[in-house]
Amino acid sequence: MDSLSVEHLVGIKDLTKKDIELIFKTADAFKEVINRPIKKVPSLRDITIANLFFENSTRTRLSFELAEKRMSADIVNFSAASSSVKKGETLIDTVNNILSMKVDMVVMRHPNPGAAKFLSERVDAKVVNAGDGTHEHPTQALLDSYSVRERLGSVEGKKVVIVGDIIHSRVALSNIYCLQKLGAEVMVCGPTTLIPKYIHELGVKVEYDLKKALEWCDVANMLRIQLERQDIKYFPSLREYSMQYGLTKEMLDNLPKEIVIMHPCPINRGVEITSDVADSEQAIILDQVENGVAVRMAVIYLLASKIKR
Numbered sequence: 220m221d222s223l224s225v226e227h228l229v230g231i232k233d234l235t236k237k238d239i240e241l242i243f244k245t246a247d248a249f250k251e252v253i254n255r256p257i258k259k260v261p262s263l264r265d266i267t268i269a270n271l272f273f274e275n276s277t278r279t280r281l282s283f284e285l286a287e288k289r290m291s292a293d294i295v296n297f298s299a300a301s302s303s304v305k306k307g308e309t310l311i312d313t314v315n316n317i318l319s320m321k322v323d324m325v326v327m328r329h330p331n332p333g334a335a336k337f338l339s340e341r342v343d344a345k346v347v348n349a350g351d352g353t354h355e356h357p358t359q360a361l362l363d364s365y366s367v368r369e370r371l372g373s374v375e376g377k378k379v380v381i382v383g384d385i386i387h388s389r390v391a392l393s394n395i396y397c398l399q400k401l402g403a404e405v406m407v408c409g410p411t412t413l414i415p416k417y418i419h420e421l422g423v424k425v426e427y428d429l430k431k432a433l434e435w436c437d438v439a440n441m442l443r444i445q446l447e448r449q450d451i452k453y454f455p456s457l458r459e460y461s462m463q464y465g466l467t468k469e470m471l472d473n474l475p476k477e478i479v480i481m482h483p484c485p486i487n488r489g490v491e492i493t494s495d496v497a498d499s500e501q502a503i504i505l506d507q508v509e510n511g512v513a514v515r516m517a518v519i520y521l522l523a524s525k526i527k528r
């Protein structure tokens with residue numbers, strides 16, 4: 220059986236193109252499974268997975284949980300807000316206590332960049348990063364590229380612009396790595412204050428004019444402004460941001476070609492994207508969410524096959 224080159228999924232940076240293609244091929248098979256009347260397979264019947272969420276989540280948490288249940292894994296769910304973390308317990312103590320209950324894999328979202336790597340170097344269980352602060356969100360990037368491949372036939376050679384709050388976005392960084400490994404051209408677009416200074420080192424194009432960026436691309440991935448990570452003001456107001464970087468139906472209709480619209484969600488309707496764009500045929504936002512389950516099934520299945528018994 221083909222296997223991943225990594226023992227944990229900490230970031231897309233660590234994956235090879237072959238790893239990503241293997242995840243997609245495996246996700247294709249699982250997508251077929253989850254569209255059957257009986258959506259459950261016994262693939263992970265002997266595996267126990269802990270979902271540790273130290274930061275809010277809707278899609279990622281539910282998607283991992285469904286992926287695990289569809290493969291018959293035993294699961295335990297942990298939310299920091301209702302845990303003994305509130306009494307001062309450290310991350311490593313929390314995780315080691317959970318692992319002593321014979322857990323094989325940990326899916327973790329954490330506000331600190333590097334938290335997933337830190338854990339992967341200290342525990343025996345397989346670690347899957349479900350988003351670590353402003354660093355990486357690898358399964359989001361995998362499901363995003365998988366959705367581009369599904370809609371456009373392949374990722375190779377496609378032009379993808381990521382628009383918005385690049386500096387605070389783990390989705391942007393993971394997408395840049397993933398798209399480039401698959402042969403896409405990547406551009407970022409947003410106000411200068413929301414584009415990191417090191418961006419050129421990543422080999423991406425930079426454009427500050429949304430209209431020009433849209434004219435260049437095949438796919439536009441619209442990001443939310445992450446106000447919860449902004450302790451200073453990066454632009455005058457959301458209204459002004461929206462006037463310069465909000466995507467409207469009129470802008471799309473004025474383009475010479477039809478482009479694909481993506482969003483990792485949650486959406487702030489009327490800020491980075493208007494409702495008529497988000498709900499249009501050009502948007503693949505709900506396909507991204509659907510594909511998230513199949514892609515996460517593939518990641519968990521491939522990592523679980525590396526567990527030594």
Ligand code: CP
Binds near residue numbers: 275280350359485
């Ligand atoms: N896309 C994403 O990570 O959404 P959640 O924060 O709801 O998990």
